[in-house]
Amino acid sequence: MMMSIRVETMLPQALLFLALFLSYVALLHLAKRSKSKQQQKGHGRLPPSPPGLPLIGHLHLVGFLPHVSLRRLAGKYSRDGLMLVRLGSVPTLVVSSRHAAEAVMRTHDHLLASRPPSTVAHALLNDSLDVAFATYGDHWRQAKKLLTTHLLTVRKVQSYRVGREEEVRLAMAKVSDAAKEGLQAVDMSELLYAFTTDLMCRAVSGRFFKVDDRSRRFRELLDATAALIGGFNAEDYFPWLLRVGVYRRVICAKAKKVRKRWDELLDKVIDAHEGKQVHQQEPDFIEVLLSHQHEYGLTRDHLKALLIDIFFGGTDTSYLVLEFVMAELLRNPQVMSKLQDEVRRIVHKGQEMVTEDDLTGMNYLKAVIKETLRLHPPAPLLAPHCSMTDVHINGYTVPANIPIIINAWALGRDATVWEDAEDFKPERFMDTGSDADINFKGNDFQFVPFGSGRRICPGMNFSISTLEIMLANLVYRFNWEVPAAKEKANVDMTEVFWLTVHRKEKLLLVPKMFFV
Numbered sequence: 001m002m003m004s005i006r007v008e009t010m011l012p013q014a015l016l017f018l019a020l021f022l023s024y025v026a027l028l029h030l031a032k033r034s035k036s037k038q039q040q041k042g043h044g045r046l047p048p049s050p051p052g053l054p055l056i057g058h059l060h061l062v063g064f065l066p067h068v069s070l071r072r073l074a075g076k077y078s079r080d081g082l083m084l085v086r087l088g089s090v091p092t093l094v095v096s097s098r099h100a101a102e103a104v105m106r107t108h109d110h111l112l113a114s115r116p117p118s119t120v121a122h123a124l125l126n127d128s129l130d131v132a133f134a135t136y137g138d139h140w141r142q143a144k145k146l147l148t149t150h151l152l153t154v155r156k157v158q159s160y161r162v163g164r165e166e167e168v169r170l171a172m173a174k175v176s177d178a179a180k181e182g183l184q185a186v187d188m189s190e191l192l193y194a195f196t197t198d199l200m201c202r203a204v205s206g207r208f209f210k211v212d213d214r215s216r217r218f219r220e221l222l223d224a225t226a227a228l229i230g231g232f233n234a235e236d237y238f239p240w241l242l243r244v245g246v247y248r249r250v251i252c253a254k255a256k257k258v259r260k261r262w263d264e265l266l267d268k269v270i271d272a273h274e275g276k277q278v279h280q281q282e283p284d285f286i287e288v289l290l291s292h293q294h295e296y297g298l299t300r301d302h303l304k305a306l307l308i309d310i311f312f313g314g315t316d317t318s319y320l321v322l323e324f325v326m327a328e329l330l331r332n333p334q335v336m337s338k339l340q341d342e343v344r345r346i347v348h349k350g351q352e353m354v355t356e357d358d359l360t361g362m363n364y365l366k367a368v369i370k371e372t373l374r375l376h377p378p379a380p381l382l383a384p385h386c387s388m389t390d391v392h393i394n395g396y397t398v399p400a401n402i403p404i405i406i407n408a409w410a411l412g413r414d415a416t417v418w419e420d421a422e423d424f425k426p427e428r429f430m431d432t433g434s435d436a437d438i439n440f441k442g443n444d445f446q447f448v449p450f451g452s453g454r455r456i457c458p459g460m461n462f463s464i465s466t467l468e469i470m471l472a473n474l475v476y477r478f479n480w481e482v483p484a485a486k487e488k489a490n491v492d493m494t495e496v497f498w499l500t501v502h503r504k505e506k507l508l509l510v511p512k513m514f515f516v
């Protein structure tokens with residue numbers, strides 16, 4: 001989406017584009033500027049902005065880690081948590097305080113819950129027939145209702161339990177083998193990514209993804225999609241480029257190529273479901289969607305766009321949280337041992353693995369996951385919202401049709417709200433802790449890793465169930481060490497911003513069997 005900047009490619013490409021259009025856009029820019037000044041007069045007071053440059057605005061200030069640089073800029077220039085930056089030629093509202101986030105995602109949510117246009121997403125998702133990229137309106141409302149009332153309800157999520165436990169068992173067997181062989185280190189990044197994608201494949205299409213190595217092909221496609229949507233898309237910052245026919249055609253052709261690959265894969269899987277070759281005990285996502293196809297007037301293209309959303313929204317995010325949680329536990333051994341004490345106390349000794357029944361009393365485990373989501377929300381800037389009309393917040397005017405970035409990462413580390421904001425302290429969320437009542441369900445605007453309001457993530461229950469069962473099992477049967485070559489305190493936490501925030505380094509850890 002709009003703020004998804006692939007670090008490695010951003011600067012060189014931005015410079016190239018600058019060089020290309022600097023000369024002949026200058027006039028266009030001047031004309032635009034005088035027009036926008038006239039518009040501003042009609043708008044009233046705009047939120048404050050840092051000093052910017054002609055043409056690129058504040059793009060050069062955004063840098064490799066936008067969530068970090070936008071927080072720094074907001075600390076200096078924003079008022080009441082609001083700041084207006086110009087990314088290329090696109091004015092963009094940046095929200096960095098709890099109250100401003102509440103104003104955007106609760107008070108004025110009905111006017112600010114659209115999405116900015118994205119040519120790439122539009123071409124990839126059959127004219128944005130999905131949920132995540134769809135603009136606010138009837139299509140989005142219906143599609144979201146379908147997900148929240150039929151696919152991802154608490155009851156449905158519980159019904160996927162067997163599949164979840166089976167995928168955890170398979171992942172634990174791999175760790176077990178590594179521990180028995182005395183391997184130097186397990187590539188946890190790879191293990192956790194495979195776990196979340198396999199789990200999602202199973203939930204979406206039951207056993208069909210186990211056929212023909214589809215799971216691997218699906219992973220390749222996810223990477224291609226992330227590169228496409230998460231890359232530096234110059235037209236998001238200089239929309240006038242889309243008026244250049246050749247440019248537009250190249251962009252769309254790239255997206256359609258990836259879409260063709262999705263089509264090939266998803267058509268086969270949907271065909272197999274329609275042919276009813278297999279009846280499963282618990283209907284998978286595709287079966288559920290097909291059973292509501294007529295009621296919701298879903299075409300094949302709708303179905304595929306929704307499935308891409310679910311795959312895309314559901315895999316990278318959960319895997320990143322698991323990776324960050326393990327990294328934090330290795331950096332904070334006292335938290336690790338407290339967590340292991342809890343899990344090993346509750347689960348019967350010698351039991352092969354932790355089951356979902358055992359999770360009920362694991363309050364510290366839940367606090368550890370919350371603390372990880374606070375410090376490392378996988379989508380630190382959520383997904384960009386878009387204003388549908390002029391909106392007035394705290395005496396400032398937010399103009400119509402501009403993207404809105406909510407810096408969830410900055411909110412989670414706001415030192416005026418959180419005690420020891422930068423420290424990893426799950427205790428804050430325990431009964432007697434300073435933030436015992438704070439949750440990520442969208443009512444506490446300092447803590448919004450899943451967003452809030454109309455656009456809140458519909459996969460929250462699904463992902464929390466995944467995170468809890470996997471984390472409990474990782475710490476139950478194994479003790480973990482960093483490889484001998486690295487020091488404990490030095491688990492590298494450097495981040496890279498792509499579509500989501502990744503750790504720069506792969507996480508390599510050595511498992512030791514706690515019991516056989």
Ligand code: HEM
Binds near residue numbers: 133384451452456459
């Ligand atoms: C730890 C796991 C996850 C995190 C942190 C996460 C986070 C988010 C965030 C920040 C948004 C955007 C909210 C906004 O625009 O304000 C979002 C939207 C969305 N997520 Fe998730 N997500 C996770 C897992 C999932 C899963 C498992 C699924 C599906 C099974 C999913 C499906 C979606 C969809 C379809 C949207 C678009 C909602 C809309 O535009 O109305 N997510 N998610």
